[in-house]
Amino acid sequence: MTLLHLEGVTRTVQLIDAPPLTILSGVDLEVNVGDRVSIVGRSGSGKTTLLNLLGLLDNPTSGTMLFEDRPVQSLSSGARDRLRGREVGFIFQQFNLLQGRTALENVMTPLLYAEGRQFWKRARIATEMLERVGLGDRLGSLPDRLSGGEQQRVAIARALVRGPRLILADEPTGALDLETGETVMDLIDQVATESGAALVTITHDPAIAARATRHLRLDHGVLQSTSTVPA
Amino acid sequence: MKRVVSNLVGAVIEAWQEVRIHKTRVMLSLIGVAVAVCAITTVVGLGGVAQQATIEQSERSGGRAASLYLSASMNDGSTPTGMPEIWRTALERYQIDYASRVVNTSQTVQFADGAVPVQTIGVDPPYGTMHRITLEEGTWFTDGDQTRLAPAVLINSIFWDRLGRPDLRTHPTTTLVGERTTTAVVTGVYPSLSWETEPAMYMLADALTAISPVVTDPNLQQFGPPSYELWVPVDVSEQLVTALQRDVQGALGSDAFVQVNRQDYAAYQNGDPYLSLKLTVGAIAGLVLLLGALGLVNIALVTLKQRIREIGIRRSFGATAGRVFFAVMMESVVATVVAGIVGVIAAVLIVKNPIVENFISQGQVADFPPFPVEAAILGLVCATVVGALAGLIPALVAVRVKVIDAIRY
Known part of the structure; x- marks a missing residue:
């Protein structure tokens, strides 16, 4: 089932004293449920802009972008926010945990924007999620009391707590040592597989990229498929 | 939702x-x-x-809202003789529980250092509630005080000081000097106001008139005829003013001058x-x-x-x-x-x-x-x-x- 469909997507930004800058040009991409996609590219190649588009944080300048067959450009801002909260989970390089909040409160944060059972049972759901990533004994710990690997595991739990169908990981191991990075990626793969979510990873690290089944390269805003490994 | x-x-x-x-x-x-x-x-x-x-x-000082004041005198200035009966009839007719006669007079009291005229107010028992009188010692007049042989008096604290602040449980007495000397029992003490310097006291109106009868001759009156006070519901006060005026005037005839009006603080305050x-x-x-x-x-x-x-x-x-x-x-x-x-x-x-x-x-x-x-x-x-x-x-x-x-x- 197609989750994301991009066809001829471009993203340009208006500069004040210069002609418009094209960051992404003619991007065609299809992400299906359960896909493992890695996107590599040099700094400034447009990786983060593409991730923002995929995560509904930004709108394409032109082209077609469908999320579950719905054109995202026609969605209202609020509808896009709600769709993002429900279907997309972000894992950031710098973890982006909320300071001053415990691990449990951080994981509960996305559930504050949910409805029904997810909202009212948020403490229990968040606790179960933290137990799944092996932090059942660190529920009350503040981020500055956790190691880098533990912080990223909290971030993973937070990204997955609403059961998204698309996980977007932006350099998820960039701030971790090699060994911890491997462990974290194993965890992301495992949790994504269990939940059946698609995983799109942006990375510089060839070893991390090699874990995916589809390998894409962004070069000067143009997306190229480099290889596909049979699942 | x-x-x-x-x-x-x-x-x-x-x-x-x-x-x-x-x-x-x-x-x-x-x-x-x-x-x-x-x-x-x-x-x-x-x-x-x-x-x-x-x-x-x-x-x-002026009574609670709404306090009505009734005064009656004959056109020649004398006190109407039938007033007590007319007053009782009016209270029964309109079912007014809080009402009191007010007799202002001066009663000579024998202190240890001599006899002194003391400002005295004769009232009925409801007066204490109508004027929010609080006592330092003892209790306000009750109906039982009406039948005392030795009249009860409530004195101010200056009076009490002059008596030497006796314990009220010992039933202290004071001597009222007049046509016939009377011994009164002090049953309560009320605080003197800040500007008061002289002794003062309350007595029940009947007891007061018993020891110094009401003077009806205007030439001999020192403080004028008694006035009458009523504490009534505010919403019916205007109708009662009219009704009392009509009833009392009717009972006393055209030779009398009757005045009923409202004088409490709320009557003047907006x-x-x-x-x-x-x-x-x-x-x-x-x-x-x-x-x-x-x-x-x-x-x-x-x-x-x-x-x-x-x-x-x-x-x-x-x-x-x-x-x-x-x-x-x-x-x-x-x-x-x-x-x-x-x-x-x-x-x-x-x-x-x-x-x-x-x-x-x-x-x-x-x-x-x-x-x-x-x-x-x-x-x-x-x-x-x-x-x-x-x-x-x-x-x-x-x-x-x-x-x-x-x-x-």
Whole structure:
């Protein structure tokens, strides 16, 4: 089932004293449920802009972008926010945990924007999620009391707590040592597989990229498929 | 509907977390708000006590609302002889329980250092309730005192001092000098007013007239004929004035001059006498509240800069712009409501403090009013409004944050 469909997507930004800058040009991409996609590219190649588009944080300048067959450009801002909260989970390089909040409160944060059972049972759901990533004994710990690997595991739990169908990981191991990075990626793969979510990873690290089944390269805003490994 | 409820609860939870995490900052920014709310609430609360003090003071001298005064005299100035019967009939007809004759006279009293004329007021037992008379010692007249062989007297504290402040349990007596000397029993002592310098006393009207009969000849009268007082419901007071005037005039005939009118404080008073004071202090408290709100806006804007990344992260997890706006505004509202509650609690502690109560009432209040609920509500409403207004600007700034930039801030 197609989750994301991009066809001829471009993203340009208006500069004040210069002609418009094209960051992404003619991007065609299809992400299906359960896909493992890695996107590599040099700094400034447009990786983060593409991730923002995929995560509904930004709108394409032109082209077609469908999320579950719905054109995202026609969605209202609020509808896009709600769709993002429900279907997309972000894992950031710098973890982006909320300071001053415990691990449990951080994981509960996305559930504050949910409805029904997810909202009212948020403490229990968040606790179960933290137990799944092996932090059942660190529920009350503040981020500055956790190691880098533990912080990223909290971030993973937070990204997955609403059961998204698309996980977007932006350099998820960039701030971790090699060994911890491997462990974290194993965890992301495992949790994504269990939940059946698609995983799109942006990375510089060839070893991390090699874990995916589809390998894409962004070069000067143009997306190229480099290889596909049979699942 | 489900979404509205969870959004509302979620925003309040977010706001409370924010207030809890940044409690030092929040507390510092809210001191002004708490002080202003406390001031506004205290002013309204103490205003109520001061107003009650004034009312009770007025009621002691002029009677409670509505007090009717009836006077009757013949056209030649003499006292009408049939008045006692006419008075009783009127009270029975209109079922008036609180009524009293008032006879002002001077009674010579024998003290250890000589006989002294003492201002004496002859009354009926309901007079004490009608004029809120409180006693330092003993009890007010009861119907049982009417049948005493030795009349009961209630004396002021100056009188009591001159007697040597005897213990009332020993049934102290005093000698009333007149055509025939009478021994009276002191059954109570009431506090002298601050401007009083001479002894004074109350006696039951019947006992007083028994020892010094009413003088009907106007040339021999020292204090004029007795007057009559009635405490009646305010809403029927005007009809009763007309009815009593008609009945008494009818009973005494055209040779009599009858006057019934209302003379209590409420008959002359329009509105709240403390309104100007309340408005002045309220305006000052309003300015303090405004300054507190400005401090709140200032600190909220400064800290918002530090929170841009957090807002971006929340947006990435599904927080809509409306939700961010509401949550940031709610932070301000939740914080000021907490400050408001603290301010109101402080105001209650101030207003209901016995030292403050005595200072404001100056000993003039017997029935202290409860802490006015409207004052507490006013304080909380002020706090909430200030919180909403102070939260508006930071909330607008928070909504304008670009999510992509905020995440990488």
